[in-house]
Amino acid sequence: MTPAIELRGVRKTFGPKVAVTGIDLRIETGSVVAFLGPNGAGKTTTIRMIMSILFPDSGQISVLGKASAVESKDRIGYLPEERGLYRKMKVGAFLTYMCRLKGLPESSIAPRVAEWLDRVGLSDCSKKKCEELSKGMQQKVGFVASVIHEPELIILDEPFSGLDPVNARLLRELIDEQHRKGRTIIFSTHVMAHAEALCDHVVMINRGDKVLDEPMRIIRSNFDPRTVLLEPVTSGDPARQAAEHAQQGAAIREVPGVLEVQPPKLGQPAFSISLADNADPQEAIRRLVFALPVRRVELKRVRLEDVFVRLVGQTGGTGEEGSPGELAAAGSGPLEGE
Amino acid sequence: MLRTLHVAVREYFTTVLTKSFIFGVIFMPLIILAVAFGAKAIMGSGPQLSGTVLLIDRTPNQVVAPLIEAKFSPEAQNAEAQARMKAVKQMAKDKAKEMNLPPDVTDAMDNPMADMAMQQAIAGPRITVRRLAADADLEAEKAKLRPSAQKEETDAADKPIAVMVIPAAAVAPDAAGEFSSFEMFTIPKLDFQIQSRMNSVAGQSVVDARLATSDLKDQADRIRKLLSQPRAEVKSVTETGDQTSVGDLSIFMPIAFMMLLWISTFTGGNYLLTSTIEEKSSRVMEVLLSAISPTQLMTGKILGQMGVGLTLLTVYAGLGTSSLAIFKMLHLLDWSNLVLLVVFFLIAFFLIAAMMAAIGSAVSDMKEAQALMTPVMLVLLVPMMLWLPISRNPNGMFATICSFVPPVSPFVMVLRIPAAAGSVPVPAWQIALSIAIGIVSVAVAIWAAAKIFRVGVLMYGKPPNFTTLIKWIRMA
Numbered sequence: 001m002t003p004a005i006e007l008r009g010v011r012k013t014f015g016p017k018v019a020v021t022g023i024d025l026r027i028e029t030g031s032v033v034a035f036l037g038p039n040g041a042g043k044t045t046t047i048r049m050i051m052s053i054l055f056p057d058s059g060q061i062s063v064l065g066k067a068s069a070v071e072s073k074d075r076i077g078y079l080p081e082e083r084g085l086y087r088k089m090k091v092g093a094f095l096t097y098m099c100r101l102k103g104l105p106e107s108s109i110a111p112r113v114a115e116w117l118d119r120v121g122l123s124d125c126s127k128k129k130c131e132e133l134s135k136g137m138q139q140k141v142g143f144v145a146s147v148i149h150e151p152e153l154i155i156l157d158e159p160f161s162g163l164d165p166v167n168a169r170l171l172r173e174l175i176d177e178q179h180r181k182g183r184t185i186i187f188s189t190h191v192m193a194h195a196e197a198l199c200d201h202v203v204m205i206n207r208g209d210k211v212l213d214e215p216m217r218i219i220r221s222n223f224d225p226r227t228v229l230l231e232p233v234t235s236g237d238p239a240r241q242a243a244e245h246a247q248q249g250a251a252i253r254e255v256p257g258v259l260e261v262q263p264p265k266l267g268q269p270a271f272s273i274s275l276a277d278n279a280d281p282q283e284a285i286r287r288l289v290f291a292l293p294v295r296r297v298e299l300k301r302v303r304l305e306d307v308f309v310r311l312v313g314q315t316g317g318t319g320e321e322g323s324p325g326e327l328a329a330a331g332s333g334p335l336e337g338e
Numbered sequence: 339m340l341r342t343l344h345v346a347v348r349e350y351f352t353t354v355l356t357k358s359f360i361f362g363v364i365f366m367p368l369i370i371l372a373v374a375f376g377a378k379a380i381m382g383s384g385p386q387l388s389g390t391v392l393l394i395d396r397t398p399n400q401v402v403a404p405l406i407e408a409k410f411s412p413e414a415q416n417a418e419a420q421a422r423m424k425a426v427k428q429m430a431k432d433k434a435k436e437m438n439l440p441p442d443v444t445d446a447m448d449n450p451m452a453d454m455a456m457q458q459a460i461a462g463p464r465i466t467v468r469r470l471a472a473d474a475d476l477e478a479e480k481a482k483l484r485p486s487a488q489k490e491e492t493d494a495a496d497k498p499i500a501v502m503v504i505p506a507a508a509v510a511p512d513a514a515g516e517f518s519s520f521e522m523f524t525i526p527k528l529d530f531q532i533q534s535r536m537n538s539v540a541g542q543s544v545v546d547a548r549l550a551t552s553d554l555k556d557q558a559d560r561i562r563k564l565l566s567q568p569r570a571e572v573k574s575v576t577e578t579g580d581q582t583s584v585g586d587l588s589i590f591m592p593i594a595f596m597m598l599l600w601i602s603t604f605t606g607g608n609y610l611l612t613s614t615i616e617e618k619s620s621r622v623m624e625v626l627l628s629a630i631s632p633t634q635l636m637t638g639k640i641l642g643q644m645g646v647g648l649t650l651l652t653v654y655a656g657l658g659t660s661s662l663a664i665f666k667m668l669h670l671l672d673w674s675n676l677v678l679l680v681v682f683f684l685i686a687f688f689l690i691a692a693m694m695a696a697i698g699s700a701v702s703d704m705k706e707a708q709a710l711m712t713p714v715m716l717v718l719l720v721p722m723m724l725w726l727p728i729s730r731n732p733n734g735m736f737a738t739i740c741s742f743v744p745p746v747s748p749f750v751m752v753l754r755i756p757a758a759a760g761s762v763p764v765p766a767w768q769i770a771l772s773i774a775i776g777i778v779s780v781a782v783a784i785w786a787a788a789k790i791f792r793v794g795v796l797m798y799g800k801p802p803n804f805t806t807l808i809k810w811i812r813m814a
Binding site for chain 1: 340341344345348352616617620621622623624625626627628629630631796
């Protein structure tokens with residue numbers, strides 16, 4: 001199957017500043033891809049190059065089987081990071097205008113606009129000016145504008161920013177619906193929960209370079225070090241703590257399948273226990289419970305946030321944060337977890 | 339192509355259908371016209387001024403009073419109004435002849451309706467004179483002029499508006515052989531027309547009385563003739579003979595043409611600038627660019643604003659032409675000049691629009707735009723400031739050179755062509771060359787603007803300077 005998007009050695013510089021250092025990327029048709037990365041990492045620049053809004057200095061981009069998005073603009077939907085609406089234009093008129101620019105036949109426009117406004121619960125706002133809407137409503141109008149022409153590829157830059165939980169869920173459902181129709185969806189976000197809930201593939205970019213490009217399930221297994229957290233019952237006497245820990249650690253090491261044990265540390269009152277590759281986590285837990293008195297024992301869940309922090313942390317953090325100049329627009333909101 | 343058109347249509351209608359455009363651009367000139375005509379109507383046909391002048395003649399035998407009374411008698415005042423009307427009509431006819439107006443204009447002035455209207459417009463004040471006893475109490479009479487005393491009076495014609503005192507020495511010299519003047523007291527804020535009329539009538543009457551009572555009374559007419567100061571009629575020598583042409587309306591045609599060009603190009607250009615800045619700062623630009631290319635977007639916007647400029651040009655030129663038609667002065671207008679006006683409009687507009695699109699795409703707000711625009715605007719102000727010398731000497735060296743230098747060339751050309759029409763017309767090759775240079779410079783400007791636009795629309799942050807812009811042209 002031809003990929004929806006393929007980048008080969010794509011590089012982009014703004015004057016002396018290297019925004020994207022040469023990315024190879026392949027996005028399969030029908031997948032939902034989360035585009036992650038800290039501020040100034042080059043996400044927006046990459047997305048803009050995919051959209052042919054910017055052109056790479058070197059490297060090749062193929063979008064929907066064409067040499068560039070220019071040839072397939074009508075089959076792509078794009079929601080930029082900031083709302084991107086005409087403030088003084090009426091909602092209905094704006095959507096109609098976008099339909100025209102996307103080359104939809106004139107007769108199909110009016111019913112389509114009405115249908116979509118109804119779906120996102122904005123049918124009574126058709127005659128309102130965009131500036132009269134709340135931030136979340138504007139975001140919904142922007143989303144409608146990006147998908148109203150039924151594109152095969154949907155690119156959403158920070159689609160969840162400014163949405164309350166109810167509308168965030170509505171947007172997730174809308175994205176999921178597009179996914180079920182077999183459309184390829186790329187979205188960038190800082191909220192890892194949205195990425196975890198929606199995507200089946202993760203691309204992480206840092207300092208203009210791709211640092212992660214894996215399906216979600218592989219990430220879970222790769223970055224799951226088969227770790228069990230175990231909080232033992234202790235006397236609570238600080239003087240005896242070290243001795244207790246040593247004793248409990250020894251007991252844990254006795255258990256078959258245990259590879260490595262990290263003692264508790266400040267803020268983490270549990271032993272962190274790595275299991276051997278061939279060990280069954282369920283069996284190991286059962287044995288651990290018999291080996292020593294425990295207060296709590298659980299399998300450590302790998303969260304995307306941990307992966308994010310680890311990968312970005314490894315390469316020295318965001319680095320470019322706050323740098324002024326031409327990439328100011330490429331930045332995103334502050335790095336935030338849940 | 340169709341999408342470029344969609345952009346143009348949106349750009350046009352969102353500009354033209356705003357309240358500020360409709361009021362500022364369409365209604366403003368109409369309001370100015372209405373106010374001008376309204377003011378004229380108020381001044382011309384205001385309530386007839388009238389009132390009573392209380393006259394105290396202290397000269398021996400009261401020689402001045404009868405003269406004044408005669409001049410303010412109803413018959414005399416009517417005759418005076420008639421004479422004045424005739425004079426005005428004659429003046430208008432002469433003027434019309436000077437300006438080469440067709441004869442039906444002058445004929446139109448002779449119909450009774452026009453007479454009545456004119457009588458209304460130029461009727462002078464109506465004044466009644468009441469002579470008081472020579473020994474009347476001046477202070478008591480003056481008291482009647484006070485505002486508090488005025489309110490009691492009902493009939494406007496009986497209302498005392500002035501007290502005039504002619505002292506004995508006004509006619510017969512005093513011991514030192516000097517004449518004295520007369521005195522006049524009026525109500526506060528008396529109409530200046532009445533004041534000057536009373537002043538001149540009384541003054542003339544005093545002089546007449548002096549002559550009549552002097553030993554030169556037989557020669558009075560002769561003395562008046564001797565003292566009348568002659569004035570020459572200025573005639574200019576032209577190819578077609580001597581002409582008394584003094585003020586010719588055609589002097590205003592060049593500036594009218596240039597103002598038309600200026601207003602229509604700059605209104606469209608300014609809207610282009612602000613709408614580009616707005617699209618950029620609201621990031622709607624990215625949404626648009628996900629659907630169309632930057633060049634398509636820029637082309638559409640420029641075409642839309644061209645429509646705005648042409649709308650203005652049509653409205654204003656239409657207003658101008660129809661007012662010329664109303665005043666039967668269409669002969670002042672050379673129709674081929676209107677065609678040239680449109681040609682030069684297109685050249686000027688595309689030059690300015692390219693500049694505005696480039697600047698609008700490169701900056702983030704109006705303030706930054708001003709900094710880039712100021713030097714260009716200064717250049718464009720040159721023909722504006724030098725319109726008089728250029729239209730006085732349309733084929734001079736300066737004017738000729740300027741008509742080949744974009745971006746001022748179209749402005750200078752629309753000044754020169756109507757200005758030179760009366761004497762030596764602008765050579766056709768110069769017009770052709772100016773248009774050719776204009777077209778080439780438009781092509782270059784649009785090309786450069788498209789390059790800047792492509793880079794600029796997605797650049798945020800530090801505002802660029804001219805060096806950066808040139809770098810972008812090379813880069814894209």
